Amino acid sequence: MPTIVVDVMxxxxxxxxxxxxxxxxxxxxxxxxxxxVRVGKRFELTVDGPVDDAVLASVRxxxxxxxxxxxxxxxxxxxxxxxxxxxxxxxxSGALA
Amino acid sequence: xxxxxxITFPGSLDDRDAQRAxxxxxxxxxxLWHGDHDLQGVDAVVLPGxxxxxxxxxxxxxxxxxPIMREVVAAxxxxxxxxxxxNGFQMLTEAHLLPGGLIRNDHGSFICRDQVMRVENTSTAxxxxxxxxxxxxxxxxxxxxxxxASAETLERLEGEGLVVFRYLGVNPNGSxxxxxxxxxxxxxxxxxxxxxxxxxEAGFGPxxxxxxxxxxxxxxxxxxxxxxxxxx
Numbered sequence: 233m234p235t236i237v238v239d240v241m242x243x244x245x246x247x248x249x250x251x252x253x254x255x256x257x258x259x260x261x262x263x264x265x266x267x268x269v270r271v272g273k274r275f276e277l278t279v280d281g282p283v284d285d286a287v288l289a290s291v292r293x294x295x296x297x298x299x300x301x302x303x304x305x306x307x308x309x310x311x312x313x314x315x316x317x318x319x320x321x322x323x324x325s326g327a328l329a
Numbered sequence: 330x331x332x333x334x335x336i337t338f339p340g341s342l343d344d345r346d347a348q349r350a351x352x353x354x355x356x357x358x359x360x361l362w363h364g365d366h367d368l369q370g371v372d373a374v375v376l377p378g379x380x381x382x383x384x385x386x387x388x389x390x391x392x393x394x395x396p397i398m399r400e401v402v403a404a405x406x407x408x409x410x411x412x413x414x415x416n417g418f419q420m421l422t423e424a425h426l427l428p429g430g431l432i433r434n435d436h437g438s439f440i441c442r443d444q445v446m447r448v449e450n451t452s453t454a455x456x457x458x459x460x461x462x463x464x465x466x467x468x469x470x471x472x473x474x475x476x477x478a479s480a481e482t483l484e485r486l487e488g489e490g491l492v493v494f495r496y497l498g499v500n501p502n503g504s505x506x507x508x509x510x511x512x513x514x515x516x517x518x519x520x521x522x523x524x525x526x527x528x529x530e531a532g533f534g535p536x537x538x539x540x541x542x543x544x545x546x547x548x549x550x551x552x553x554x555x556x557x558x559x560x561x
Binding site: 242246247249250252253298299301303304 | 386387390394422423428429430432433434435436437475477478479503
Protein backbone atom coordinates (compact mmCIF):
# COMPACT_ATOMS: atom_id res chain seq x y z
CA MET A 233 0.00 0.00 0.00
CA PRO A 234 1.32 3.47 -0.81
CA THR A 235 2.27 5.82 1.98
CA ILE A 236 2.13 9.58 2.01
CA VAL A 237 4.82 11.26 4.08
CA VAL A 238 4.20 14.67 5.64
CA ASP A 239 7.10 16.52 7.27
CA VAL A 240 6.42 19.36 9.70
CA MET A 241 9.06 21.67 11.18
CA UNK A 242 8.90 24.41 13.78
CA UNK A 243 8.96 27.78 12.03
CA UNK A 244 12.51 28.82 11.23
CA UNK A 245 12.21 32.17 12.98
CA UNK A 246 10.91 30.68 16.22
CA UNK A 247 12.92 29.21 19.04
CA UNK A 248 13.02 25.39 18.98
CA UNK A 249 13.77 24.45 22.62
CA UNK A 250 13.84 20.73 21.75
CA UNK A 251 16.43 21.27 19.04
CA UNK A 252 18.43 23.46 21.40
CA UNK A 253 18.48 20.64 23.99
CA UNK A 254 19.70 18.15 21.38
CA UNK A 255 22.37 20.60 20.18
CA UNK A 256 23.51 20.95 23.80
CA UNK A 257 23.79 17.16 24.14
CA UNK A 258 25.80 16.96 20.90
CA UNK A 259 28.21 19.58 22.17
CA UNK A 260 28.64 17.75 25.47
CA UNK A 261 29.45 14.57 23.52
CA UNK A 262 32.26 16.38 21.78
CA UNK A 263 30.55 16.91 18.42
CA UNK A 264 31.63 20.41 17.61
CA UNK A 265 30.91 20.41 13.88
CA UNK A 266 27.20 21.17 14.24
CA UNK A 267 26.06 24.70 14.86
CA UNK A 268 22.32 24.08 15.16
CA VAL A 269 19.74 21.30 15.50
CA ARG A 270 16.04 21.62 14.77
CA VAL A 271 13.56 18.86 15.58
CA GLY A 272 10.46 18.31 13.46
CA LYS A 273 7.85 15.62 12.90
CA ARG A 274 7.32 13.05 10.17
CA PHE A 275 3.84 11.64 9.59
CA GLU A 276 3.30 8.51 7.47
CA LEU A 277 -0.24 8.10 6.18
CA THR A 278 -0.94 4.70 4.69
CA VAL A 279 -3.43 4.95 1.85
CA ASP A 280 -6.10 2.39 1.04
CA GLY A 281 -6.00 2.34 -2.79
CA PRO A 282 -4.09 4.41 -5.30
CA VAL A 283 -2.84 7.92 -4.57
CA ASP A 284 -4.78 10.23 -6.84
CA ASP A 285 -5.22 14.00 -6.89
CA ALA A 286 -8.19 13.83 -4.54
CA VAL A 287 -6.18 11.94 -1.91
CA LEU A 288 -3.29 14.37 -2.24
CA ALA A 289 -5.64 17.31 -1.94
CA SER A 290 -7.12 15.91 1.25
CA VAL A 291 -3.64 15.23 2.65
CA ARG A 292 -2.69 18.84 2.00
CA UNK A 293 -5.80 19.92 3.89
CA UNK A 294 -5.11 17.52 6.78
CA UNK A 295 -1.50 18.67 6.90
CA UNK A 296 -2.61 22.29 7.32
CA UNK A 297 -5.60 21.72 9.60
CA UNK A 298 -4.50 18.95 11.95
CA UNK A 299 -0.93 17.74 11.46
CA UNK A 300 0.55 21.22 11.74
CA UNK A 301 -0.32 24.49 13.45
CA UNK A 302 0.48 27.29 11.02
CA UNK A 303 1.11 29.71 13.89
CA UNK A 304 4.15 27.78 15.11
CA UNK A 305 4.99 25.25 12.37
CA UNK A 306 5.45 24.84 8.62
CA UNK A 307 4.61 21.85 6.45
CA UNK A 308 7.93 21.43 4.63
CA UNK A 309 7.31 18.31 2.58
CA UNK A 310 4.54 16.08 1.29
CA UNK A 311 5.71 13.08 -0.71
CA UNK A 312 4.43 9.68 -1.80
CA UNK A 313 6.30 6.46 -1.06
CA UNK A 314 5.05 3.63 -3.29
CA UNK A 315 5.10 -0.06 -2.42
CA UNK A 316 8.65 -0.39 -3.76
CA UNK A 317 9.79 2.34 -1.37
CA UNK A 318 10.48 4.94 -4.06
CA UNK A 319 9.92 8.54 -3.02
CA UNK A 320 8.26 11.06 -5.26
CA UNK A 321 7.47 14.63 -4.40
CA UNK A 322 3.74 15.21 -4.25
CA UNK A 323 3.01 18.50 -5.93
CA UNK A 324 4.34 21.39 -3.96
CA SER A 325 1.25 23.55 -4.22
CA GLY A 326 -1.22 24.32 -1.46
CA ALA A 327 0.17 23.15 1.85
CA LEU A 328 3.74 24.06 1.03
CA ALA A 329 4.56 27.69 1.54
CA UNK B 330 -28.33 30.14 39.51
CA UNK B 331 -25.59 30.79 36.98
CA UNK B 332 -24.36 27.55 35.47
CA UNK B 333 -20.72 27.25 34.40
CA UNK B 334 -19.71 24.21 32.36
CA UNK B 335 -16.32 22.56 32.93
CA ILE B 336 -15.33 20.23 30.11
CA THR B 337 -13.48 17.01 30.89
CA PHE B 338 -11.22 15.66 28.13
CA PRO B 339 -9.26 12.39 28.25
CA GLY B 340 -6.23 13.48 30.29
CA SER B 341 -7.78 16.53 31.96
CA LEU B 342 -6.39 16.94 35.49
CA ASP B 343 -7.85 20.08 36.95
CA ASP B 344 -11.49 19.71 35.97
CA ARG B 345 -12.58 18.99 39.55
CA ASP B 346 -10.57 21.93 40.87
CA ALA B 347 -12.19 24.18 38.26
CA GLN B 348 -15.65 22.92 39.26
CA ARG B 349 -14.79 23.66 42.87
CA ALA B 350 -13.61 27.17 41.98
CA UNK B 351 -16.90 27.78 40.18
CA UNK B 352 -18.76 26.67 43.31
CA UNK B 353 -16.65 28.97 45.52
CA UNK B 354 -17.51 31.85 43.21
CA UNK B 355 -21.20 31.21 43.82
CA UNK B 356 -22.18 29.48 40.59
CA UNK B 357 -23.35 26.00 39.80
CA UNK B 358 -20.64 23.89 38.08
CA UNK B 359 -21.84 21.59 35.30
CA UNK B 360 -19.59 18.69 34.30
CA LEU B 361 -19.41 18.43 30.50
CA TRP B 362 -17.87 15.62 28.44
CA HIS B 363 -15.61 16.14 25.41
CA GLY B 364 -17.45 13.56 23.31
CA ASP B 365 -20.83 15.25 23.64
CA HIS B 366 -22.29 17.78 21.24
CA ASP B 367 -24.23 19.51 23.98
CA LEU B 368 -23.22 22.37 26.29
CA GLN B 369 -26.42 21.75 28.30
CA GLY B 370 -27.32 25.41 28.10
CA VAL B 371 -24.53 26.61 30.41
CA ASP B 372 -23.91 30.33 30.79
CA ALA B 373 -20.10 30.09 30.61
CA VAL B 374 -17.49 27.44 29.82
CA VAL B 375 -14.14 26.53 31.41
CA LEU B 376 -11.57 24.40 29.57
CA PRO B 377 -9.44 23.03 32.42
CA GLY B 378 -5.76 22.21 32.65
CA UNK B 379 -4.14 18.83 32.25
CA UNK B 380 -2.59 16.81 29.48
CA UNK B 381 -5.41 15.98 27.09
CA UNK B 382 -4.50 13.06 24.84
CA UNK B 383 -1.12 12.93 26.54
CA UNK B 384 -0.06 16.11 24.72
CA UNK B 385 0.21 13.95 21.57
CA UNK B 386 0.60 15.79 18.26
CA UNK B 387 0.69 19.22 19.94
CA UNK B 388 -0.64 20.27 23.35
CA UNK B 389 -4.40 20.69 23.06
CA UNK B 390 -4.46 19.92 19.33
CA UNK B 391 -6.49 16.72 19.37
CA UNK B 392 -8.84 18.03 22.07
CA UNK B 393 -9.46 21.15 19.97
CA UNK B 394 -11.01 18.88 17.33
CA UNK B 395 -13.29 17.03 19.77
CA PRO B 396 -17.07 17.10 19.23
CA ILE B 397 -17.86 19.52 22.06
CA MET B 398 -15.32 22.06 20.79
CA ARG B 399 -17.59 22.83 17.85
CA GLU B 400 -20.21 23.88 20.37
CA VAL B 401 -17.62 25.86 22.33
CA VAL B 402 -16.53 27.73 19.19
CA ALA B 403 -20.16 28.51 18.32
CA ALA B 404 -20.87 29.65 21.90
CA UNK B 405 -17.75 31.83 21.95
CA UNK B 406 -18.91 33.46 18.73
CA UNK B 407 -22.26 34.22 20.42
CA UNK B 408 -20.39 35.96 23.23
CA UNK B 409 -20.59 33.24 25.89
CA UNK B 410 -17.66 33.65 28.36
CA UNK B 411 -15.02 30.96 27.74
CA UNK B 412 -11.95 30.51 29.92
CA UNK B 413 -9.01 28.27 28.97
CA UNK B 414 -6.55 27.41 31.73
CA UNK B 415 -3.13 25.96 30.78
CA ASN B 416 -4.04 23.00 28.53
CA GLY B 417 -7.36 24.79 27.98
CA PHE B 418 -5.45 27.87 26.76
CA GLN B 419 -3.52 25.63 24.38
CA MET B 420 -6.86 24.25 23.08
CA LEU B 421 -8.20 27.78 22.52
CA THR B 422 -5.17 28.71 20.40
CA GLU B 423 -5.44 25.43 18.47
CA ALA B 424 -9.14 26.14 17.87
CA HIS B 425 -8.18 29.66 16.66
CA LEU B 426 -10.39 31.27 19.29
CA LEU B 427 -7.29 33.04 20.58
CA PRO B 428 -4.27 34.26 18.60
CA GLY B 429 -0.73 32.90 18.90
CA GLY B 430 0.50 29.54 20.12
CA LEU B 431 2.30 27.83 22.98
CA ILE B 432 5.59 25.99 22.67
CA ARG B 433 7.97 24.13 24.95
CA ASN B 434 9.46 26.27 27.74
CA ASP B 435 12.66 27.93 26.50
CA HIS B 436 14.69 26.35 29.32
CA GLY B 437 13.41 22.87 28.39
CA SER B 438 12.08 21.96 31.83
CA PHE B 439 8.67 21.59 33.41
CA ILE B 440 8.18 24.40 35.90
CA CYS B 441 5.93 24.65 38.95
CA ARG B 442 5.89 27.81 41.03
CA ASP B 443 3.70 30.47 42.57
CA GLN B 444 3.81 33.08 39.83
CA VAL B 445 3.35 36.82 40.18
CA MET B 446 1.45 38.44 37.29
CA ARG B 447 0.16 41.90 36.50
CA VAL B 448 -3.45 42.29 35.37
CA GLU B 449 -3.30 44.35 32.16
CA ASN B 450 -6.89 44.26 30.95
CA THR B 451 -9.89 44.36 33.27
CA SER B 452 -12.56 44.73 30.62
CA THR B 453 -12.83 41.01 29.82
CA ALA B 454 -15.59 38.73 31.07
CA UNK B 455 -13.06 36.97 33.32
CA UNK B 456 -11.06 39.90 34.75
CA UNK B 457 -13.55 42.68 35.50
CA UNK B 458 -13.17 41.99 39.23
CA UNK B 459 -9.51 43.04 39.24
CA UNK B 460 -7.90 46.49 39.15
CA UNK B 461 -5.74 47.48 36.17
CA UNK B 462 -2.11 46.98 37.17
CA UNK B 463 -3.05 44.76 40.12
CA UNK B 464 -0.37 42.22 41.04
CA UNK B 465 -1.69 38.75 41.72
CA UNK B 466 -0.03 35.47 42.63
CA UNK B 467 -1.31 32.26 41.10
CA UNK B 468 0.24 28.78 40.78
CA UNK B 469 1.82 27.99 37.42
CA UNK B 470 2.76 24.49 36.27
CA UNK B 471 3.64 23.71 32.69
CA UNK B 472 6.18 22.27 30.30
CA UNK B 473 4.91 24.00 27.17
CA UNK B 474 3.85 27.46 28.23
CA UNK B 475 6.03 29.63 26.01
CA UNK B 476 3.63 32.07 24.36
CA UNK B 477 4.59 32.97 20.81
CA ALA B 478 2.99 34.85 17.96
CA SER B 479 4.19 36.55 14.81
CA ALA B 480 5.63 40.06 15.19
CA GLU B 481 2.53 41.40 13.45
CA THR B 482 0.15 39.58 15.83
CA LEU B 483 2.14 40.70 18.88
CA GLU B 484 1.92 44.29 17.72
CA ARG B 485 -1.83 43.96 17.29
CA LEU B 486 -2.25 42.32 20.73
CA GLU B 487 -0.30 45.09 22.42
CA GLY B 488 -1.91 47.84 20.36
CA GLU B 489 -5.46 46.66 21.06
CA GLY B 490 -4.83 45.82 24.72
CA LEU B 491 -5.54 42.12 24.26
CA VAL B 492 -2.79 41.04 26.65
CA VAL B 493 -4.69 40.22 29.85
CA PHE B 494 -1.90 39.03 32.17
CA ARG B 495 1.85 39.59 32.11
CA TYR B 496 4.48 37.71 34.13
CA LEU B 497 6.27 39.84 36.71
CA GLY B 498 9.72 39.19 38.14
CA VAL B 499 10.46 35.88 36.46
CA ASN B 500 9.40 34.95 32.94
CA PRO B 501 8.89 31.25 33.67
CA ASN B 502 8.79 29.87 30.14
CA GLY B 503 10.23 32.29 27.61
CA SER B 504 6.88 33.79 26.63
CA UNK B 505 7.23 36.72 24.24
CA UNK B 506 6.59 40.12 25.87
CA UNK B 507 6.18 38.19 29.20
CA UNK B 508 2.63 37.30 28.09
CA UNK B 509 0.81 35.00 30.53
CA UNK B 510 -2.71 35.36 29.12
CA UNK B 511 -4.61 36.92 26.23
CA UNK B 512 -8.18 37.64 25.19
CA UNK B 513 -10.10 38.00 21.94
CA UNK B 514 -11.40 41.31 20.53
CA UNK B 515 -14.77 40.82 22.18
CA UNK B 516 -13.26 40.07 25.59
CA UNK B 517 -15.39 36.99 26.26
CA UNK B 518 -12.66 34.41 25.56
CA UNK B 519 -9.62 34.44 27.85
CA UNK B 520 -6.72 31.97 28.02
CA UNK B 521 -3.84 31.89 30.48
CA UNK B 522 -1.13 29.44 31.48
CA UNK B 523 -1.25 29.91 35.30
CA UNK B 524 -4.01 28.19 37.28
CA UNK B 525 -6.48 30.56 39.00
CA UNK B 526 -8.53 27.55 40.19
CA UNK B 527 -5.66 26.63 42.53
CA UNK B 528 -5.90 29.95 44.36
CA UNK B 529 -9.51 30.19 45.48
CA GLU B 530 -9.55 28.95 49.09
CA ALA B 531 -7.44 30.02 52.07
CA GLY B 532 -5.39 27.05 53.26
CA PHE B 533 -4.88 25.68 49.74
CA GLY B 534 -3.49 28.62 47.78
CA PRO B 535 -0.06 30.21 47.34
CA UNK B 536 1.78 31.62 50.35
CA UNK B 537 1.20 35.30 51.11
CA UNK B 538 2.98 37.66 53.50
CA UNK B 539 -0.05 37.22 55.80
CA UNK B 540 -0.03 33.44 56.08
CA UNK B 541 1.05 30.24 54.41
CA UNK B 542 -1.20 29.05 51.57
CA UNK B 543 -3.66 31.87 52.15
CA UNK B 544 -3.59 33.25 48.59
CA UNK B 545 -6.97 33.47 46.85
CA UNK B 546 -6.07 35.77 43.95
CA UNK B 547 -7.60 33.37 41.41
CA UNK B 548 -11.14 33.58 42.75
CA UNK B 549 -11.85 36.95 41.11
CA UNK B 550 -11.58 35.33 37.66
CA UNK B 551 -14.59 33.18 38.41
CA UNK B 552 -16.58 35.89 40.21
CA UNK B 553 -15.81 38.22 37.28
CA UNK B 554 -17.59 35.85 34.91
CA UNK B 555 -20.64 35.77 37.16
CA UNK B 556 -20.66 39.55 37.36
CA UNK B 557 -20.40 39.96 33.60
CA UNK B 558 -23.24 37.47 33.10
CA UNK B 559 -25.47 39.25 35.59
CA UNK B 560 -24.68 42.60 33.97
CA UNK B 561 -25.50 41.26 30.49
